[in-house]
Amino acid sequence: xxxxxxxxxxxxxxxxxxxxxxxxxxxxxxxxxxxxxxxxxxxxxxxxxxxxxxxxxxxxxxxxxxxxxxxxxxxxxxxxxxxxxxxxxxxxxxxxxxxxxxxxxxxxxxxxxxxxxxxxxxxxxxxxxxxxxxxxxxxxxxxxxxxxxxxxxxxxxxxxxxxxxxxxxxxxxxxxxxxxxxxxxxxxxxxxxxxxxxxxxxxxxxxxxxxxxxxxxxxxxxxxxxxxxxxxxxxxxxxxxxxxxxxxxxxxxxxxxxxxxxxxxxxxxxxxxxxxxxxxxxxxxxxxxxxxxxxxxxxxxxxxxxxxxxxxxxxxxxxxxxxxxxxxxx
Numbered sequence: 001x002x003x004x005x006x007x008x009x010x011x012x013x014x015x016x017x018x019x020x021x022x023x024x025x026x027x028x029x030x031x032x033x034x035x036x037x038x039x040x041x042x043x044x045x046x047x048x049x050x051x052x053x054x055x056x057x058x059x060x061x062x063x064x065x066x067x068x069x070x071x072x073x074x075x076x077x078x079x080x081x082x083x084x085x086x087x088x089x090x091x092x093x094x095x096x097x098x099x100x101x102x103x104x105x106x107x108x109x110x111x112x113x114x115x116x117x118x119x120x121x122x123x124x125x126x127x128x129x130x131x132x133x134x135x136x137x138x139x140x141x142x143x144x145x146x147x148x149x150x151x152x153x154x155x156x157x158x159x160x161x162x163x164x165x166x167x168x169x170x171x172x173x174x175x176x177x178x179x180x181x182x183x184x185x186x187x188x189x190x191x192x193x194x195x196x197x198x199x200x201x202x203x204x205x206x207x208x209x210x211x212x213x214x215x216x217x218x219x220x221x222x223x224x225x226x227x228x229x230x231x232x233x234x235x236x237x238x239x240x241x242x243x244x245x246x247x248x249x250x251x252x253x254x255x256x257x258x259x260x261x262x263x264x265x266x267x268x269x270x271x272x273x274x275x276x277x278x279x280x281x282x283x284x285x286x287x288x289x290x291x292x293x294x295x296x297x298x299x300x301x302x303x304x305x306x307x308x309x310x311x312x313x314x315x316x317x318x319x320x321x322x323x324x325x326x327x328x329x330x
Contacts, residue, residue, distance in 0.1 A: 001045040002119045006112030006324040007035035008096070008103035009153040010191075010283060010292060010317070013249050014225030016256055017218050018147030019204075020139065021211045023164045026218070031149045032175070032225040034159035034182055035320040038096035040105065042112040044120045047090040058092035060099070075106065078141050079113045082133070083121065091116075097315075100197045102284025107150030110134040111324055119326045127323070131155040132170070144201060145208040157323025158182065161229040175232050182319035185232070188239045189294050190303065192312040194268060196288025203285040206257035217252050224249055243278025243294035250281035260286030268312055275299065275306040290315060 010033060016022065017029030047056055053064035057076055068086065071077035076091065091113070099105040111134045118125040125133075134155070135148040152162050152172055159175040159182040175181060211218065228245055231237040250269075254261040265282055268291055272280055276299030283290045291312065295303045304314055 001043060001329040002116045003327050004042045004112040004116040004324060005039045006108045006115065006154050007157055007320040008038045008105060008108050009033050009035045009150060011149065013228050014221055015253065016207060017222040018149040018164050019208055019211060021208050022218050024166050026215065027166050029164040030222050030225045031162050032228050033149055033153045033162065035153050035157045035323060036317045037320045038103065038317060040108045040112050041094045042116045043092045044116040045090050047088040049088055054088050056090045074142050075110050075113060078137050079110065079117060082137060083117050085117060098197060100200060102282065102289030104150030104153065104284065107134060107138060108154045110138055111151055111154040115324050115326060127155050145204040155323050158321045159319060161225065175229060179319065179321050181232065186319055188242060189292055190300065191315045191317055192291045192307050193315045194264065194288050194291055194312055196264065198287035198289065200285035203257055203259050203287050206259060210257055214256050217255055221249060221252050239294060239296060240278060246281055246294055247279030253281065253286065262287065268310060271306050271310055272303055275303045277303050
């Protein structure tokens with residue numbers, strides 16, 4: 001039995017510049033993101049031939065089929081096709097957070113599934129190849145309007161400055177080898193669950209369609225990710241600067257498509273600011289999911305109380321440093 005554990009992620013700056021429609025026309029895209037200690041676990045094992053079905057899949061749904069073509073889940077179907085696996089096989093998943101909430105869950109699942117399947121086949125795979133193949137399955141095979149940052153964050157783990165070049169190559173630069181650097185940034189923020197699950201593809205489709213029109217904003221967002229990276233590297237990212245950068249980034253991001261923000265998000269964000277938060281942003285594509293706010297220590301209890309009062313729930317996270325990992329049980 002093969003079990004992969006693959007982290008979800010938080011994006012701090014540059015989201016949207018990792019879409020091919022941007023970086024292929026503007027030299028490169030760049031993001032600053034960090035994997036977190038919330039995971040998707042994928043289990044893969046040989047399925048006993050005493051069962052009627054050849055393939056059993058357990059995720060938020062259950063599928064029992066006999067051919068790959070019958071599989072409804074697109075990532076499961078295409079990963080099995082990609083690695084040419086036509087065995088009697090059982091695959092199940094467990095997640096620490098709901099899908100479609102801005103933590104990169106579909107890409108994390110794709111990475112974790114590919115990693116587990118490579119291990120099942122007893123084939124070694126490099127981290128770079130794993131990230132690129134997972135991105136290929138979602139972007140090229142499934143034609144999803146999305147970027148590549150989530151795949152790299154899930155594979156490599158840690159806090160990274162990730163650059164997507166116009167020749168389709170990708171470079172990843174760790175912010176620091178010290179876990180304490182990411183931990184210090186996380187100590188300045190609080191994550192809140194809005195209770196809103198949304199279809200990120202609808203939002204990303206609109207954003208992708210608007211990328212030429214939004215190129216000036218996206219160029220500023222790209223530069224912001226480098227600015228934040230340099231501030232962290234030089235030890236100059238104080239809480240006021242961090243809050244201001246995240247606030248400005250959210251204001252830019254919310255202009256990229258009409259469905260990135262809404263009245264519920266605006267109300268929650270304004271409530272956080274009025275209670276003492278210095279900045280914040282909705283994670284992922286927008287439209288719902290998690291609100292990440294930067295808050296001074298002295299105001300944390302006040303902000304938490306206000307968010308709870310308007311119906312949001314605190315979601316405690318810490319940085320992950322391992323990326324996707326494999327364990328096996330014989």
